Amino acid sequence: MADEKGTWKRFRRLSFDGKAVSKRAKQAETKTTRHARKFVLSKLGSLRSARQHIITWLLIVGVLIGAVAMQTFWYQRSYTVSVWSSGGTYAEGVKGPINTLNPLYASSDAELSASKLLFSSLYRYDASNHLGNDLATSTSISKSERSYTITLRKDVYWNDGRKLTADDVVYTVDLMKSPDARSVMYGNWNDIRVSAVNDYTVRFTLPSRYAAFPHALTFAVLPKHIVEPIPAPALRQSTFSVNPIGTGPFKTRLLQVAPDGKHKILNMLANDEYYGGKPQLSRFAIHAYDNANALTDALLSGEVNAAMGINAKPETLPETYTTKYLPSYSGVYAILNTNSGLLKDKSIRRALQIGTDTQAVRKQFGYPVPKLWLPFVNNQLSGKGIPKEPSYNKKKAAALLTKSGWRLTGSSNVRVKKKQPLQLKFVIVKDGQYEQVAKELAAQWQQLGVGVDIEEHDPRDPSQNFVQRVLQPRDYDVLLYKLVIGADPDVYAYWHSSQASRLGYNFSNYSNDLSDDALTSARARNVAELRNEKYKDFAKQWLDDIPAVGLYQPVDQYAYGKSVHPVMNFAGVPTPADRYGSILYWSAEQANVYKTP
Numbered sequence: 001m002a003d004e005k006g007t008w009k010r011f012r013r014l015s016f017d018g019k020a021v022s023k024r025a026k027q028a029e030t031k032t033t034r035h036a037r038k039f040v041l042s043k044l045g046s047l048r049s050a051r052q053h054i055i056t057w058l059l060i061v062g063v064l065i066g067a068v069a070m071q072t073f074w075y076q077r078s079y080t081v082s083v084w085s086s087g088g089t090y091a092e093g094v095k096g097p098i099n100t101l102n103p104l105y106a107s108s109d110a111e112l113s114a115s116k117l118l119f120s121s122l123y124r125y126d127a128s129n130h131l132g133n134d135l136a137t138s139t140s141i142s143k144s145e146r147s148y149t150i151t152l153r154k155d156v157y158w159n160d161g162r163k164l165t166a167d168d169v170v171y172t173v174d175l176m177k178s179p180d181a182r183s184v185m186y187g188n189w190n191d192i193r194v195s196a197v198n199d200y201t202v203r204f205t206l207p208s209r210y211a212a213f214p215h216a217l218t219f220a221v222l223p224k225h226i227v228e229p230i231p232a233p234a235l236r237q238s239t240f241s242v243n244p245i246g247t248g249p250f251k252t253r254l255l256q257v258a259p260d261g262k263h264k265i266l267n268m269l270a271n272d273e274y275y276g277g278k279p280q281l282s283r284f285a286i287h288a289y290d291n292a293n294a295l296t297d298a299l300l301s302g303e304v305n306a307a308m309g310i311n312a313k314p315e316t317l318p319e320t321y322t323t324k325y326l327p328s329y330s331g332v333y334a335i336l337n338t339n340s341g342l343l344k345d346k347s348i349r350r351a352l353q354i355g356t357d358t359q360a361v362r363k364q365f366g367y368p369v370p371k372l373w374l375p376f377v378n379n380q381l382s383g384k385g386i387p388k389e390p391s392y393n394k395k396k397a398a399a400l401l402t403k404s405g406w407r408l409t410g411s412s413n414v415r416v417k418k419k420q421p422l423q424l425k426f427v428i429v430k431d432g433q434y435e436q437v438a439k440e441l442a443a444q445w446q447q448l449g450v451g452v453d454i455e456e457h458d459p460r461d462p463s464q465n466f467v468q469r470v471l472q473p474r475d476y477d478v479l480l481y482k483l484v485i486g487a488d489p490d491v492y493a494y495w496h497s498s499q500a501s502r503l504g505y506n507f508s509n510y511s512n513d514l515s516d517d518a519l520t521s522a523r524a525r526n527v528a529e530l531r532n533e534k535y536k537d538f539a540k541q542w543l544d545d546i547p548a549v550g551l552y553q554p555v556d557q558y559a560y561g562k563s564v565h566p567v568m569n570f571a572g573v574p575t576p577a578d579r580y581g582s583i584l585y586w587s588a589e590q591a592n593v594y595k596t597p
Helices: 002-012 018-041 041-080 109-118 166-177 211-218 292-301 346-354 358-363 394-402 432-445 468-469 513-523 528-545 574-585
Strands: 080-085 089-097 122-127 130-132 134-141 149-153 193-198 201-205 250-257 264-270 285-289 304-308 322-327 330-336 425-431 452-455 478-484 548-552 555-560 589-594
Touching: 018 130, 080 468, 089 109, 089 292, 109 134, 109 264, 109 304, 109 574, 122 211, 130 134, 130 211, 134 250, 166 193, 166 201, 285 292, 304 574, 330 346, 330 358, 346 394, 358 432, 358 548, 425 432, 432 452, 432 478, 513 528
Parallel strands: 089 285, 089 304, 425 452, 425 478
Antiparallel strands: 080 589, 122 130, 134 149, 149 201, 193 201, 250 264, 264 285, 304 555, 322 555, 330 478, 330 548
16 A cells, blocks of 8 residues: 555655656657668669569569469359359240230230130140140040040149139139130030039040040139139220239239330249249249230330241341241141132132142241141151142143133133123131232232132221121131141031031031031041041042142241240240240350350
8 A cells, every 4th residue: 555655655746857758759750861861862763774674574474463363364264154044034025905804715826825824725736746644643545435544643723722623614614615614616616515423534525436636634723712703704904804813934023014005014023833843934924915926026126135936038137136936837828718609619729629729828027927728737647648749730720711611801810701700708806827828819810811809808997897897607718727736636616517607617618528528537536547548538539629728837926036945846836925935944044154064
């Protein structure tokens, strides 16, 4: 304690000497200045003389650093590769409109495309266009070949978490058969009975054998627990038709009108719970446009990164786009109304057949379009005995008309017989390609002395009532039309005489007992070889009777940019919507990964 007090007293006696501090500061300043002059300022001259060497060494060091960086970059490039990976958005332009997302009413390309992505079916076409299982796991056919028993997967869930069962399949078929629902499939299922054997087994019973029946099982299955409470007449306008619940690889996020107000966009998210595996894409958007020109414009502007059904020559598109040609299992025909006053005469139909240069028709497209002269898609018939293509012979066609009494008189370019002009009513649906084709055909036929009046109709315009005013009463001599044939060569609906009715699809009113027998017999046989022979017999008779002139197999142009990678069979698809056979592997993102040694 005493020491602490002594220390405190000594501290209190300390005093501050300002003069001494000032003196020491001046001494430090003097020494510092002398040191700076000696060791810094005196050396500046040497530094100036050495700056060239310094700059040179700095450049050398910079080059070395750059070389090391480049070496590292190329080293990584040599051991890594850019691959398509998961994630990203695939924005695809498709011909619209999108008025509904309910597959019962899907009719436009955009609506049918949405159905394939949002819903599942019992069977589907894979990337090789082979019909295989989707919801189905196995199928057994009865000895009578009239009963099909199908076992379903047990790991399929609707987007709301409920399990898909056989009741959903039965309910969907009953709804397609309901006249109150007014489905686009109404009438195709009326004679077929369907029942649930148990929760995961469905049985279809047919009135007679039908070899192509499995191809009919590609319809979209609907959720009974969601749709059943909705009255059938109100289903088309229901909330479900705008925001549906499905089991497909994608699920609905939002259906919106584009900012320009001219088209709709369906935004979808990947279905993480999809039983087939999660898609690589995170999102898929369908932009629905009115026509092929609008599709092309959207592609060029970057609004979409891919488009289906554009109408542009490859040289008009930038090199950054890849263009593919996707033939569909359909045929475009000049359908001849065999009941019309003029075309009842087979000699006129024959003259139109051999007087039509189909190669010139196809050439005007500017890209490869397969020829088609049979009532089947190319390669659907096999083996020997396939009828050959009729030879084009304008002189022979003109001579045939003259021999039949149709002569050119005076200054008229149209042939006349008993004061009746050879004038045909030629009906086409509004489409850029069909207008070109119709003009080419009219020009060729006019050279034969056949007058042609082209009438264009827009099936989407309710005021024109194209179906009721034109198709059902067969109000035409010639109809330019696309017939969707599909993966199976069953063309019964288009050429059997029983379908030559107001509600049928035999638009030529074609009737021949031999053809009817071949078509009926072929669809009742499950043996492919026997069906093939029957269809060849039918094709020979069809070519001889000439209810139509085959023009070409339609091709859809598919273009896409470098930012996306579609995986599809570009050799052809049963329908345009079947291009999604490998949708799980489509990509819109890339990543660098190390190469495997």
